[in-house]
Amino acid sequence: VLKTIQVMEESPLFNAGKGAVFTNAGTNELDASFMDGKTLNAGAVAGVKDVKSPIELAIKIMTDSEHVMLSGEGASAFAKEKGLDIVNPSYFYTENRIQSLQKIINQEKTELDHNDKKANFYDPIIKDSKFGTVGCVALDKFGNIAAGTSTGGMTNKRWGRIGDAPIIGSGTYANNQTCAVSCTGSGEFFIRGNVAYDVSCLISYAGKSLTEACTEVVHKHLIALGGDGGLIAVNAQAEIAMVFNTEGMYRGYRHSQGDHFIGIYEN
Numbered sequence: 001v002l003k004t005i006q007v008m009e010e011s012p013l014f015n016a017g018k019g020a021v022f023t024n025a026g027t028n029e030l031d032a033s034f035m036d037g038k039t040l041n042a043g044a045v046a047g048v049k050d051v052k053s054p055i056e057l058a059i060k061i062m063t064d065s066e067h068v069m070l071s072g073e074g075a076s077a078f079a080k081e082k083g084l085d086i087v088n089p090s091y092f093y094t095e096n097r098i099q100s101l102q103k104i105i106n107q108e109k110t111e112l113d114h115n116d117k118k119a120n121f122y123d124p125i126i127k128d129s130k131f132g133t134v135g136c137v138a139l140d141k142f143g144n145i146a147a148g149t150s151t152g153g154m155t156n157k158r159w160g161r162i163g164d165a166p167i168i169g170s171g172t173y174a175n176n177q178t179c180a181v182s183c184t185g186s187g188e189f190f191i192r193g194n195v196a197y198d199v200s201c202l203i204s205y206a207g208k209s210l211t212e213a214c215t216e217v218v219h220k221h222l223i224a225l226g227g228d229g230g231l232i233a234v235n236a237q238a239e240i241a242m243v244f245n246t247e248g249m250y251r252g253y254r255h256s257q258g259d260h261f262i263g264i265y266e267n
């Protein structure tokens with residue numbers, strides 16, 4: 001999960017690490033979280049501005065501190081103490097993301113970086129702005145599952161706004177008995193719906209399959225709240241679900257035996 005997310009954090013194409021969206025103040029403020037399905041240990045970081053790999057910091061908080069979530073300058077100080085890579089905030093800058101901010105900076109709204117319609121897919125600016133928050137769920141050969149999520153949040157966010165990505169149970173959750181889940185979408189709805197944990201609850205309390213649980217949460221519970229987005233999930237039996245209620249969601253999987261898939265839109 002760490003290595004997969006780091007590849008995407010280092011790519012300018014995704015809204016995580018380098019290429020993160022901009023806040024109203026023209027800064028990049030990064031959120032990430034990780035959960036280990038075997039131990040139910042978790043780590044999360046919110047609103048850091050100079051840590052190269054927020055997912056690495058989230059895992060470090062899990063393994064090297066007594067806490068689950070650290071934020072802002074304190075989280076950066078912890079990262080420095082632990083020898084993680086610290087970068088100049090300009091490292092996260094990309095031209096596309098600044099343009100996305102400039103389009104809505106004078107409006108009282110935040111914007112998902114991937115909610116544009118299919119018809120705009122070939123517009124070069126819009127196209128690049130489609131790449132979103134990143135997440136990974138994984139199953140190892142011992143039957144252990146884990147989930148991680150990393151994001152810059154929403155374009156034009158203000159006032160230290162934190163989304164669902166660093167909130168365990170909302171944007172990320174993992175439990176070997178049920179599932180590992182990573183979410184993307186309008187974070188406020190995912191927080192209010194406890195989306196990642198809701199999937200796990202439907203499996204443990206209502207006996208739903210992974211696919212049934214994900215479908216119910218994304219297409220019923222989330223829609224009832226007015227929320228848009230999706231999630232990826234895996235369980236210890238190697239079942240995979242990638243469900244969304246938006247036009248598309250960049251996604252893919254690979255089995256150790258080589259079976260693999262990538263997708264953008266529903267089909």
Ligand code: ASP
Pocket residue numbers: 015112113114132133151152153154162163164165171183184185186187188
């Ligand atoms: N869920 C993220 C947030 O609200 C945004 C995203 O998934 O693109 O911060």
